[in-house]
Amino acid sequence: GAGVSQSPSNKVTEKGKDVELRCDxxxxxxxxxxxxxxxxxxxxFLIYFQGNSAPDKSGLPSxxxxxxxxxxxxxxxxIQRTQQEDSAVYLCASSFRxxxxxxxxxxxxxxxxx
Amino acid sequence: ILNVEQSPQSLxxxxxxxxxxxxxxxxxxxxxxxxxxxxxxxxxxxxxVMTLNGDEKKKGRISATLNTxxxxxxxxxxxxQPEDSATYxxxxxxxxxxxxxxxxxxxxQVQP
Numbered sequence: 001g002a003g004v005s006q007s008p009s010n011k012v013t014e015k016g017k018d019v020e021l022r023c024d025x026x027x028x029x030x031x032x033x034x035x036x037x038x039x040x041x042x043x044x045f046l047i048y049f050q051g052n053s054a055p056d057k058s059g060l061p062s063x064x065x066x067x068x069x070x071x072x073x074x075x076x077x078x079i080q081r082t083q084q085e086d087s088a089v090y091l092c093a094s095s096f097r098x099x100x101x102x103x104x105x106x107x108x109x110x111x112x113x114x
Numbered sequence: 115i116l117n118v119e120q121s122p123q124s125l126x127x128x129x130x131x132x133x134x135x136x137x138x139x140x141x142x143x144x145x146x147x148x149x150x151x152x153x154x155x156x157x158x159x160x161x162x163v164m165t166l167n168g169d170e171k172k173k174g175r176i177s178a179t180l181n182t183x184x185x186x187x188x189x190x191x192x193x194x195q196p197e198d199s200a201t202y203x204x205x206x207x208x209x210x211x212x213x214x215x216x217x218x219x220x221x222x223q224v225q226p
Binding site for chain 2: 004044
C-alpha cells in the first residue's frame with residue numbers, strides 16, 4: 001500500500017490477556033518505530049528497528065512488551081498479560097533510512113484494557 | 115531523560131488570526147527538530163525537519179524557525195483556517211539516541 005498500515009484499528013481486551021498489534025511499513029523503508037500515546041501524555045518511544053541491526057528496545061516499559069520485525073517488512077508488537085495502564089494509542093511509523101528523516105505514521109491501534 | 119516542552123497546551127483562535135507555538139528542547143547534543151500535525155482520526159503528518167541553527171522552513175501559511183543554541187523552535191500559522199485545527203507535535207533528536215523525543219503537543223482549534 002501507499003502508506004503505513006496498522007491493524008487492528010481498535011482492540012478491547014480483558015486484563016491479563018495477550019494482544020498482538022501489527023504494522024506494515026511503507027515498502028522500501030528500512031527504519032520502523034513503535035510509539036504509544038497514553039491519555040494526556042506525549043508520544044512515548046517504545047522500540048526502533050533499522051534494517052538488519054539489533055533493535056533499540058530501550059523504550060519498552062516492561063518485559064511484558066516485545067516486538068519483532070521480519071526483514072524490512074511487517075512488525076508485530078506483543079503485550080503479554082495486559083494491564084489497565086497499557087491502554088493507549090499504539091502508533092507505528094517508518095522512514096526511508098533512519099532517525100534523521102521525517103516519519104510516516106500509521107493511523108494507530110486504540111488499545112483498551114478492561 | 116530528555117524533556118521536550120510545548121506551549122501553550124491548547125489554543126482557541128478565530129478564523130483569520132495568526133498564531134504561534136513554542137517547542138523547547140535540550141540544546142546539548144542536538145541533531146534535528148521535527149514538527150508534525152495530527153488531525154483527529156488521522157495519522158500524524160510531517161511538516162518540517164530542521165537541523166541547522168537559524169533554519170527557517172515554510173509550507174503554505176505555516177512556517178517554523180529553529181534556535182539550537184538556546185533550544186527552542188517556533189511554529190507560526192498565518193491567517194488560521196478551520197482546517198488548521200489539529201494537535202501540533204514537535205520532537206527532537208540528539209546524538210547518541212536513535213529515536214525522536216516528542217513533546218505533548220499544542221492543540222489548536224480555529225473557530226469559523
